[in-house]
Amino acid sequence: MKVVTFLSVKGGVGKTTLTVNTANELATKIGGSDKVLIIDLDAQAGASVYLLGYDQQQALEKQNQTIHELLDKTINNQDPNISKYIINPYKTNPSSGWSPRLDIIVGDSRIIDLEREIISRSAAKGFGWSLILYQLLTKLSQLNYSFIFIDPPATLGALSRMALGASNYFLIPLIPDDFGRVTVGMFTKDFFNQAFYEIALAGRQDRPLCGGIVFNKIKTSTHAKIADEIADEICGKKLYDKYSIPVYKTKLYDRIAYVKSLEEHKPLYKIGDKKAEEEFQSFFDEFYDYVVRDKAKG
Numbered sequence: 001m002k003v004v005t006f007l008s009v010k011g012g013v014g015k016t017t018l019t020v021n022t023a024n025e026l027a028t029k030i031g032g033s034d035k036v037l038i039i040d041l042d043a044q045a046g047a048s049v050y051l052l053g054y055d056q057q058q059a060l061e062k063q064n065q066t067i068h069e070l071l072d073k074t075i076n077n078q079d080p081n082i083s084k085y086i087i088n089p090y091k092t093n094p095s096s097g098w099s100p101r102l103d104i105i106v107g108d109s110r111i112i113d114l115e116r117e118i119i120s121r122s123a124a125k126g127f128g129w130s131l132i133l134y135q136l137l138t139k140l141s142q143l144n145y146s147f148i149f150i151d152p153p154a155t156l157g158a159l160s161r162m163a164l165g166a167s168n169y170f171l172i173p174l175i176p177d178d179f180g181r182v183t184v185g186m187f188t189k190d191f192f193n194q195a196f197y198e199i200a201l202a203g204r205q206d207r208p209l210c211g212g213i214v215f216n217k218i219k220t221s222t223h224a225k226i227a228d229e230i231a232d233e234i235c236g237k238k239l240y241d242k243y244s245i246p247v248y249k250t251k252l253y254d255r256i257a258y259v260k261s262l263e264e265h266k267p268l269y270k271i272g273d274k275k276a277e278e279e280f281q282s283f284f285d286e287f288y289d290y291v292v293r294d295k296a297k298g
């Protein structure tokens with residue numbers, strides 16, 4: 001079981017879009033009884049709305065069939081029946097194009113309150129909170145998920161750190177503008193060393209590795225130029241002074257097909273934009289090499 005998180009300091013860079021489409025693509029490719037799961041950790045529940053539509057996400061939130069109750073029970077040492085919280089979008093809408101092997105644990109706006117509670121309750125107990133999700137995921141290991149994608153909120157608060165604490169790989173989607181440069185600076189300076197220190201103090205031995213930096217929503221020639229400059233800057237930098245930080249060669253351009261895919265609650269490949277599809281496939285091939293085949297470890 002591999003756990004993957006697209007992380008960013010800035011909102012709207014494409015975390016949810018890339019999570020949902022990458023998870024779906026992987027789910028269509030795997031065989032046997034293997035499956036892929038998305039865990040929606042964002043109060044906006046973007047991944048859940050993308051896959052299921054607004055009405056169904058809201059209904060599940062009302063029925064407490066979301067990550068909120070699942071995490072709440074976990075924190076309060078009750079043993080949750082995890083299968084109650086696993087939703088299969090294909091079952092609701094087979095014509096949407098989502099893989100039958102793709103499941104989701106739905107997001108909930110109340111996760112913000114839970115985040116606050118987790119921090120205040122564990123303030124006296126050090127960094128244990130950063131592994132709450134990691135521990136929950138070990139319970140999922142009997143359920144045939146070969147990949148779990150966590151969709152975190154923007155910002156690097158407690159929920160994103162919990163996601164990092166549970167991940168084998170994190171990826172960084174970036175819009176290559178001047179904000180993007182600032183983001184790269186943050187990530188390559190102290191953030192990961194500090195986050196890893198917390199994770200290690202909490203008791204996890206291995207470290208989350210970088211599955212890559214991906215340029216998304218490129219609109220102008222300046223964006224493309226900044227992307228190349230950032231790639232040059234990253235080249236030669238090492239994560240934890242040891243592991244490579246892959247920069248994807250594929251640049252994802254700003255394409256209306258992504259917006260339609262969200263509006264229609266369908267995967268990108270169902271929208272019928274050949275250029276966007278080819279670009280995404282080329283990104284996915286790199287993802288497959290770095291993360292699925294573990295080339296990023298080298």
Ligand SMILES: Nc1ncnc2c1ncn2[C@@H]1O[C@H](COP(=O)(O)OP(=O)(O)OP(=O)(O)O)[C@@H](O)[C@H]1O
Pocket residue numbers: 008010011012013014015016017018042044046152153154216217218252253254255256258259260262
């Ligand atoms: N390559 C792209 N071209 C055009 N639009 C895109 C592209 N990637 C994402 N988008 C659009 O940008 C918006 C934000 O994307 P998304 O929700 O995936 O970002 P996010 O990082 O998850 O945001 P948040 O921080 O709010 O969770 C959405 O409307 C999405 O459809």
Ligand SMILES: [Mg+2]
Pocket residue numbers: 015016017042046047151152153
């Ligand atoms: Mg999002």
